[in-house]
Amino acid sequence: MANRTVKEAPTIKGTNPQYLIEKIIRSRIYDCRYWKEDCFALTAELIVDKAVELKHIGGVSGGNIRPSPFLCLILKMLQIVPEKDIVVEFIKNEEFKYVRALGAFYMRLVGTSVEIYKYLEPLYNDYRKMKRLNREEKFELLHMDEFIDELLREERVLDVQLPRLQKRTVLEENNQLEPRQSVLDEDIDDDNELSDEAEEEDEKKVKPKEKTSEKSKKNWKDYDKPERSPSPRYARSSSPREKSSKKRRRSRSRSKSRSRSPTRENKKKHSSRHEHRDKKDRDRDRDRDRGREKEKDIYNYQG
C-alpha cells in the first residue's frame, strides 16, 4: 500500500519500475529512515527540493547495508515515474550537479538506448567533482564525466544492475544516432597541424600521468583519425611555434637597444638615488629571466 508504484505507471523493461532495483536493496531502502521520513508523499516538484539538498552520491554502504539518500530518491523516482520532460530538466540543469547525476542515473535506468546516448553524452563535457560514498563508508572523489562513463559502460553502478544498453556502433549503423562528436576533436586537429615527432616524444614522457586522468577519454574509436590519446593542453610540450616566440622575447629583453631607449634615460634622471641599483638590476634581470625561461620549460615538460 505505501510502497506501491503509481497506478498509471508504464511498465519499464517489462516489469514494475521499482523492480529495477533488486529485492534485498529495495527492502533495505523501504526500511531506512530517510525513506520513511523524507520520501513520504513526494511528488515530482518536491523531489526537486530533496534532490537539491543532496550532498553526495552513493549506493549502499557499511556493514548494515545502509542505502544513501541518492539511492532512496532514485527509488522514489521509479515509484512515481515522473514525465520525461522533468527528467530532461534534471539533466540539463547546470547549477546542481547532484540533481544532474540523479537525472542521468534515472534516465539510464528508464530510457531507451537512443535517449540514453542523446542525453547522457553531452554530460561528458562536465568535469565537476562529486563525492561518492563507497561500500566502506568512505568518501571518494569522482568527476561527473567519470560517472557518466561508468553509467554508459559498466553493468552495475551504485549497487543497481543497469539494464542492457545497445552498443553505440549498432545504433550508428541503423542511422539512429550520429557518430560521436567529441569536444576534444578540435584539440586533436590542432595537434595534428604541428610537428608530430617532437610531440610524440613528449607524450611518451607525459603518458604515465595521462593514464591517471581519465577525463579526456573518447567514447568510441574513430578509425579515420590516427591512434593517439588526446593529451590535455597543459600537459603538452611547447610547440615549435611557442618555442620560437619565447626566443624572440628573450632576445628583446637582452638587447642593448632597450637600455638606450629615451624612456629609460628619462627614468634615470629622476631616480638618481637608485642609480647603482639600476645598473645591477639589469644584470640581475637578465639572469632572473633566464632562470624563469628554464622554469617554464620544466613546467611544460612535467605538466
Added chain:
Amino acid sequence: MIEVICNDRLGKKVRVKCNPDDTIGDLKKLIAAQTGTKSEKIVLKKWYNIFKDNITLADYEIHDGMNIELYYQ
C-alpha cells in the same frame, strides 16, 4: 591454506580454501567463484557480527574448519 565453510541455510554450503592472511573481500571473491553470486552481494556474518571487507581472516581469528553464515545483500 585453511578451509572455511560458508553456509546460507537455504541450500548453499561451500567449502572454500583460502589463506589466513587473505582479507574478507578476497574470501568473498572466492565464494563468488564457487557459488556464482556476485561478490558485492555477499555478506558474511557470525550471529550479528558482520565481517568487514578490508580485515584479514587472521585478524578475525577465523581458523581452519570454521563455519561462517552466508547472507546476501
